Amino acid sequence: MEHSTLELQGLRIEGRAGVLVEDVDLQLRRGQVCALVGSSGSGKSLTCLGALDLLPAGLARTHGQLLLDGQALPAAQVRGRVASLVLQNPRSAFNPVRNMASHAQETLKLRGIGGAAARARMAQCLEAVGLEDRERVLQAFAFQLSGGMLQRMMIALALMAQTPFLLADEPTSDLDALSQARFLDLLMELVQQHGLGVLLVTHDMGVVARCADHVAVMDAGRIVERQTVHGLFERPASAASRTLLDAHQILAGSTP
Amino acid sequence: MSVVALLRRPALAGQNSLMIGLVLVSLLALLAVFGQWLAPHDPDLVDLGQRLLPPDSSHWLGTDHLGRDLLSRLIVGTQLSLGSVMLTLALVLLLGLLVGGVSGFLGGKVDLLLMRLCDMFMTFPTLVLAFFFVTLLGTGLSNVVIAIALSHWAWYARMVRGMVIAQRGREYVLASRLAGASRWARLRQHVLPNIAGPLLVLATMDIGHMMLHVSGLSFLGLGVTPPAAEWGVMINDAKEFIWTHPQLLLLPGLMIFFSVMAFNLLGDALRDRLDPTREVH
Amino acid sequence: MTLLHVNDIGHGYRTGGLLARRGWLQVLDGIQLEFKAGESVGLLGSSGSGKSTLARLLLGLETPAHGQVTFAGQDVSRLRGRQAHAFQSAVQLVFQDAPGAFNPQRSIGWSIAEPLRHLSDLDSAGREQRVLTLLQQMGLGEEHAQRLPHQLSGGQLQRANIARALALSPQLVVLDEALSNLDRVLQLQLLQRLEALRRESGTAFVLITHDLSLVRYFCQRVLLLDAGRIVEDRPVDGNLSFDHEVGKQLQAAMLPARPFKPEAANLRTG
Numbered sequence: 154m155e156h157s158t159l160e161l162q163g164l165r166i167e168g169r170a171g172v173l174v175e176d177v178d179l180q181l182r183r184g185q186v187c188a189l190v191g192s193s194g195s196g197k198s199l200t201c202l203g204a205l206d207l208l209p210a211g212l213a214r215t216h217g218q219l220l221l222d223g224q225a226l227p228a229a230q231v232r233g234r235v236a237s238l239v240l241q242n243p244r245s246a247f248n249p250v251r252n253m254a255s256h257a258q259e260t261l262k263l264r265g266i267g268g269a270a271a272r273a274r275m276a277q278c279l280e281a282v283g284l285e286d287r288e289r290v291l292q293a294f295a296f297q298l299s300g301g302m303l304q305r306m307m308i309a310l311a312l313m314a315q316t317p318f319l320l321a322d323e324p325t326s327d328l329d330a331l332s333q334a335r336f337l338d339l340l341m342e343l344v345q346q347h348g349l350g351v352l353l354v355t356h357d358m359g360v361v362a363r364c365a366d367h368v369a370v371m372d373a374g375r376i377v378e379r380q381t382v383h384g385l386f387e388r389p390a391s392a393a394s395r396t397l398l399d400a401h402q403i404l405a406g407s408t409p
Numbered sequence: 410m411s412v413v414a415l416l417r418r419p420a421l422a423g424q425n426s427l428m429i430g431l432v433l434v435s436l437l438a439l440l441a442v443f444g445q446w447l448a449p450h451d452p453d454l455v456d457l458g459q460r461l462l463p464p465d466s467s468h469w470l471g472t473d474h475l476g477r478d479l480l481s482r483l484i485v486g487t488q489l490s491l492g493s494v495m496l497t498l499a500l501v502l503l504l505g506l507l508v509g510g511v512s513g514f515l516g517g518k519v520d521l522l523l524m525r526l527c528d529m530f531m532t533f534p535t536l537v538l539a540f541f542f543v544t545l546l547g548t549g550l551s552n553v554v555i556a557i558a559l560s561h562w563a564w565y566a567r568m569v570r571g572m573v574i575a576q577r578g579r580e581y582v583l584a585s586r587l588a589g590a591s592r593w594a595r596l597r598q599h600v601l602p603n604i605a606g607p608l609l610v611l612a613t614m615d616i617g618h619m620m621l622h623v624s625g626l627s628f629l630g631l632g633v634t635p636p637a638a639e640w641g642v643m644i645n646d647a648k649e650f651i652w653t654h655p656q657l658l659l660l661p662g663l664m665i666f667f668s669v670m671a672f673n674l675l676g677d678a679l680r681d682r683l684d685p686t687r688e689v690h
Numbered sequence: 691m692t693l694l695h696v697n698d699i700g701h702g703y704r705t706g707g708l709l710a711r712r713g714w715l716q717v718l719d720g721i722q723l724e725f726k727a728g729e730s731v732g733l734l735g736s737s738g739s740g741k742s743t744l745a746r747l748l749l750g751l752e753t754p755a756h757g758q759v760t761f762a763g764q765d766v767s768r769l770r771g772r773q774a775h776a777f778q779s780a781v782q783l784v785f786q787d788a789p790g791a792f793n794p795q796r797s798i799g800w801s802i803a804e805p806l807r808h809l810s811d812l813d814s815a816g817r818e819q820r821v822l823t824l825l826q827q828m829g830l831g832e833e834h835a836q837r838l839p840h841q842l843s844g845g846q847l848q849r850a851n852i853a854r855a856l857a858l859s860p861q862l863v864v865l866d867e868a869l870s871n872l873d874r875v876l877q878l879q880l881l882q883r884l885e886a887l888r889r890e891s892g893t894a895f896v897l898i899t900h901d902l903s904l905v906r907y908f909c910q911r912v913l914l915l916d917a918g919r920i921v922e923d924r925p926v927d928g929n930l931s932f933d934h935e936v937g938k939q940l941q942a943a944m945l946p947a948r949p950f951k952p953e954a955a956n957l958r959t960g
Contacts, residue, residue: 193843193873299737326871329737329900334943356873359945382949400875404903405947580790581801584854587749589778589808599793 156221156317157183159236159350164217166196166203166374173212174199174374181318184348186340188361188382190397191371197354198241200371201322204352205232233263237311241323243303247295253306254291260313278312282339301332308339318350325360337363358401362386370394427678433671440487448481452638461654473643473657474650475636482638483664489639490668493554494620498612500558505565506601506608512566513573514596523566530563535622539631550639553632557622561615568611572604614676617669624665640664693761693862693894694748694781696723700756701743717743718918721757727861728892730885732905732926734940735915741898742786744915745866748896749783779809782855786867788847792839798847799835802854809858824853828883845876852880856887862894869897869904881908902940906930914940 159181166174174196181187191197203214206228219226221235232238240246247256254275261271279287282305295303304324311319321340325333341364343349353364361368361382368385370378372393378385389395440447449469456476464471470479512523539556546552573596576582582599590598624641626632633639635646640661647657699721706712718740725731725748735741746752747759750766758765761777769777782805785791792801799821806817821835828849839847848868855863863884869877885908887893897909905912906926914922916936924932932938 192875193845330902330940330943331736331900333945357945358874359947362946362949365949386948396875400878402947403878404874404907405945406903406906580785580787581793583751584783584785584791584801585793585804586751587778587783588805588854588857589775590804591808594808602795603793 156235158220158222159231159318160220160223161200161204162218162220164200164203165215166199166208166212167215168212172374174203177217177371177374177376179204179352179369179376181350181352183317183350184344185366186344186351186353186364188365188368189352189354189371190356190358190361190368191393192356192397195371195393196374197356197371198322201238201320201352201354204228204320205236205238207232207238233260233314233316235316236318236320237314237316239304239307239311239319239321239324241326243300243307243327244295246307247303249295252292252294253298256306256310257291257313260310264313264315274313275309278309281312281343282306282309283335284309299332300328301335304328304332304336305339308336308343312343312347317348318352320352320354322354323356324353326355326357340364356397358397359405362401368394370397426674427682430671430673430675430678433667434675437487437491437668437671440484441491442488444484444488448478448484450478450481452477452481452485453636454478455636461650470660471654471656474646474654477638479657479660482643483640483660486638486640486643486661486664487668489550489633489637490620490623490641490665493550493623494616497554497557497561497619497623498616500554501562501565502608502612504558504562505569508562509566509569510573510596510601513570514577514592514600516574520570524570527563527566530559531567533560535560536626539626543631548631548634550633550637553623553626556626557619561619565608565611569604569608572607573600576600576603610676610680613672613679616672616676620665620669620672691727692724693727694723694725694766695760696721696725696748696757697760698722698757699744699747699754699759701740701747701752701754716918718747718754721918721920723913723920725862725894725896727894728888729911730888730895730897730909732909732912733896733898733915734900734902734905734912734937735898736900736936736940738917739915740918741915742866745783745864745896745898748864749781750777775809778805779858780860781862781864782858782860783864783866784848784851784855784868786870788844788851788871789839791851792847794839797836797838798842798850801839802835802850802857805854805857820857821853824857825850827856827887828853829879845872848872848876849880852884856893859891860893862896864896864898866898867900870899870901877904878907884908900940902930902944 161177161179164174164177165172177200179187179189189197189200199208199212202208203217204219206214208214219228219231221231226235257275258271261267261274266274275291276287279290284290284302284305290298290302290306298306325336328336337360340351344351353360355361365382368380368382369376370385370391370393372391378389378391378394380390385394386398389398454477459468459472459476460474462468462472468478468480470483473479473482508523508527512520535557538560539553542552542556577600582595585595585599623632624639624644627639627641628645630645633642635642643661644658647654650657699718700716701718702714702716704712705715721744733741733744747754748766750759750769753767760766761781764773766777792798802821802824803817806812806820812820822832825831825834830846830849830853834842834846834850842850848871851868869880872880881904884895888895895908897905899905909926912924912926912930913920914932914934914937916934921934922932922937930941932941
């Protein structure tokens with residue numbers, strides 16, 4: 154399969170307060186989900202943004218590189234071409250004064266697709282993410298769609314961009330239980346059928362259980378554990394993962 | 410955001426505007442307060458033997474058409490120009506906060522009534538009101554102040570009302586209601602302090618505009634009249650000398666220009682500091 | 691003892707305006723409920739089910755279009771003066787968005803003490819002591835009292851939010867999706883503290899949420915809300931299973947306790 158691995162090596166992020174993320178390595182493979190877990194403040198969201206050079210003002214990536222199939226690639230070329238991004242707050246990712254069709258056209262134009270071919274592709278991608286009533290959705294503005302629908306629209310845009318990899322930063326944290334379930338089902342379908350390679354940042358072990366193949370655990374800006382998902386649930390090695398797992402299992406009802 | 414919190418924020422790029430603005434405004438304030446003692450000559454002393462002199466060691470900026478020292482008149486003029494603007498602003502803010510605050514917080518019929526009142530006042534152009542008051546009460550600075558205040562307060566009232574309505578629905582105001590706070594307590598402790606900051610910015614930006622009104626009306630002969638040393642009056646006096654002694658016009662004009670610029674810079678910098686979407690690291 | 695009676699509540703909003711056709715959006719319909727002392731009840735529903743509107747009606751923040759919510763026999767949306775104060779001392783609400791629930795210019799201690807200032811007889815020293823006790827109860831320290839909202843994390847702010855709601859030892863606390871923005875570890879900690887409080891002081895809780903796992907852990911009874919109506923009302927016991935379609939969906943939507951993907955032999959560790 155073309156473009157089969159995307160690696161992040163040696164990521165280091167610094168801010169005014171000091172070093173926030175250090176020595177982070179991650180490997181993404183097509184058709185697999187790598188979960189990056191940690192509690193709030195562990196640096197997992199920053200890692201996701203830092204990998205694509207999308208850090209907010211005041212923070213800088215002082216070290217780290219991306220490798221596509223072993224070849225180094227600058228972040229600017231990875232963004233939108235090799236990897237798409239889905240963020241926690243779907244509403245903020247859309248321009249409030251432009252409708253969905255306009256966003257889709259922008260994405261497709263960057264791929265060199267326009268006109269009738271663009272419209273066909275839009276229809277195809279919206280169907281793939283389960284957004285029925287295509288015409289209404291395309292004409293709609295962000296404020297007219299629910300959070301769940303906006304997140305699915307983000308995935309549709311990622312599909313339109315035809316990127317083999319997807320970085321998702323807490324994509325379901327702002328969604329209710331039903332929307333979360335539908336979104337994760339969609340994600341898994343795309344991974345299995347289209348070979349999407351996903352980095353899924355989350356604090357919820359339930360999401361990890363549902364989706365992940367491999368897990369990297371972050372604590373205080375560093376990766377403290379790396380395992381397959383089964384390995385993590387059976388033999389958690391770090392204090393950070395044990396804390397997260399205990400809370401999850403009590404609430405999931407498997408420990409009285 | 411309170412004024413105190415504002416000033417405590419860490420320094421950032423764009424600090425230059427704030428510093429320059431603050432320095433200029435402080436200078437103007439100093440001139441306004443201590444002008445009479447800083448002026449080298451009596452600004453009203455007419456000496457026809459010394460008319461229209463170019464700058465020299467005694468008169469640093471020369472003299473005007475009546476032999477009065479230009480520098481002294483400019484310095485003393487600060488008091489009149491700045492003072493009247495501050496007074497106008499105080500009146501406008503007071504009326505605006507009162508009407509806008511009550512209207513926004515209480516809503517309902519009170520709101521409807523007060524907004525119709527605002528609509529009435531917003532239709533009066535400043536110039537027309539000024540003419541009206543002059544006809545009624547004669548010329549003078551106080552009438553100019555009243556005229557400008559009356560034509561501007563309604564805009565502020567509307568702005569304050571909008572801000573209050575936005576704040577009123579915020580959850581911390583609701584939480585306050587659940588905590589047993591009366592409407593007056595909610596307005597005083599939660600809503601007003603949180604609109605003070607943005608309001609201050611708007612007011613600062615408007616000072617320049619009001620200053621132009623004061624000077625403009627005085628230039629037209631509606632406000633302060635000669636022999637008062639006010640920049641607008643000075644410009645009016647110097648009309649005939651525009652080709653022969655342009656400095657008589659340019660210098661007071663420059664004072665107006667720098668004053669307006671100073672307040673605009675200050676307002677700009679304050680607005681940047683207050684912007685909630687700006688990240689502070 | 692019943693604390694709050696919800697009598698045939700119906701509520702909605704006018705839609706349309708200057709240019710669109712005027713309509714009526716029914717948000718709640720025919721709600722008939724009782725909330726008893728010492729009980730923890732879950733109000734379960736998806737977004738759009740009307741749960742937040744119901745929360746506001748329970749606290750008298752809005753007047754229902756139809757029906758009444760009564761406390762001690764009186765309509766809560768029409769209370770004034772002493773009766774309003776008695777109600778506010780007995781029933782409280784915790785909002786979902788913690789940062790928005792605090793005045794950004796005031797310290798946390800000041801905000802937590804607000805109900806004490808308006809509704810209690812405590813003097814300044816007494817109030818300070820109570821604030822410290824409340825902070826401690828929620829796992830926060832003395833130093834947090836002086837801080838401003840933006841200096842605390844989301845989780846800490848929500849704890850302060852709950853502390854404020856508990857200031858007057860109310861008999862009933864409504865948590866309007868109050869735990870939804872928190873991570874699992876914090877959700878569990880807070881539920882454990884609230885459960886302890888319920889056992890010690892008999893405080894009743896209404897947990898409004900879309901997350902069935904929280905209801906299963908914390909609540910004794912669950913009300914299922916769908917499209918503005920209560921469609922199921924059942925106790926929470928070992929094998930919680932709903933009859934109604936929406937309940938079944940919410941159950942299926944719960945995330946698994948353990949990974950359920952088959953363990954493939956050729957998966958390399960990463």
